[in-house]
Amino acid sequence: MTDQRDGNSPQSVPGSVSVEFRVENESYPFVGASAEESCTFELEEMIPRGDGVYSEFFRVKDADTDRILELAEEAPQVEPTLLREEGDESLFEFEVAGGCIAVSIAEEGGRPRVVRGDDGDGSVIADFPSESARDVVRKLVDDNDGVEVDSHSGSFDAPEDISESTIVEAAHDTLTTRQRGALMTALSEGFYEWPQQATLADVADTLGIDADALDQRLHNCEQELLSTLFGDGALDDLENRTQPLADADVATGE
Secondary structure, eight states, rough: OOOOTSSOOOOOOEEEEEEEEEEOOOHHHHHHHHHHOOOOOEEEEEEEETTTEEEEEEESSSHHHHHHHHHHTOOOOOOOEEEEEEETEEEEEEOOOOHHHHHHHHHHOEEEHHHHEEEEEEEEEEEEOOOHHHHHHHHHHHSSTTTEEEEEOOSSSSSSSSOOOHHHHHHHHOOHHHHHHHHHHHHTTTTTSSSEEEEEHHHHHHHTTTTTHHHHHHHHHHHHHHHHOTTTTHHHHHHHBOGGGGGGTTOOOO
C-alpha cells in the first residue's frame, strides 16, 4: 500500500528510478472529475485486491460528493464509494479493475508514490527498479493515452557488480548500530516493499522511537549507503537531478 505520511509522499526506494508522469486523460476520475468540479484529488492509499483489481483511496477537497460519485461511475471499470465527509474534504474508495495509470504502474512492478489531480492537472510520481525502468516506462507511455513523462531522477540500468554481500558489508562497515537496527527493522517489516507492508509509524512503534526521528535516521542510512556504494556524488544525483526522461532515450526509444 502507499502511505502519504501526513500529507507527504512516501520516500523513494534507494537505488530506484523516480519518474513523474503528466496525466491529461480525463477518463481518469482524478483528472476528469477534478477538472469538472475544480477540486483536488490526492491518493491516500492503494491496496491490491487480486486479479488486477485495486482499491484506491482518494481524499477529495472542495467538491460536491454526489457529483464526484456520478462522474466516477461514468468511468469504465471503476466502482466508487463515499466513505466519509469531514468539512470540505471527503474520502472515496475507487475499486479499479484496469484502465488506470496507477494500476498499470503497479502491475508492471512500479510503486506509485503520488497520484494527484488538481483542477484537471494530473500527475503521478512512481518508483521503478533501475534495471527495468527504461523498458517499463516506455511501455506505460505507449499503452496509456494522455500520459507523458515530465521528469525523472536516479540512474537507469543499475551497476551489475554490486552484489547483496557488498551491500551487507557496506551496511556493517558504514552504519552505526542504531542505524543498522532501524534499517533492518524497516526492511523486515516491509517498509520498503511494494505494496508497502508497514508505515513509518508502524516501524517507529516497533523500535519505540518517534516517527520523525526514525524518518531522519532512515534518511541518514540511505545517504551513507548511497555514498559508499556509488560514490560521494550519488546522493546529489538521486535527490537533485531532474531532467526530461527523453534525455535518457526513454521517450525516443533510441
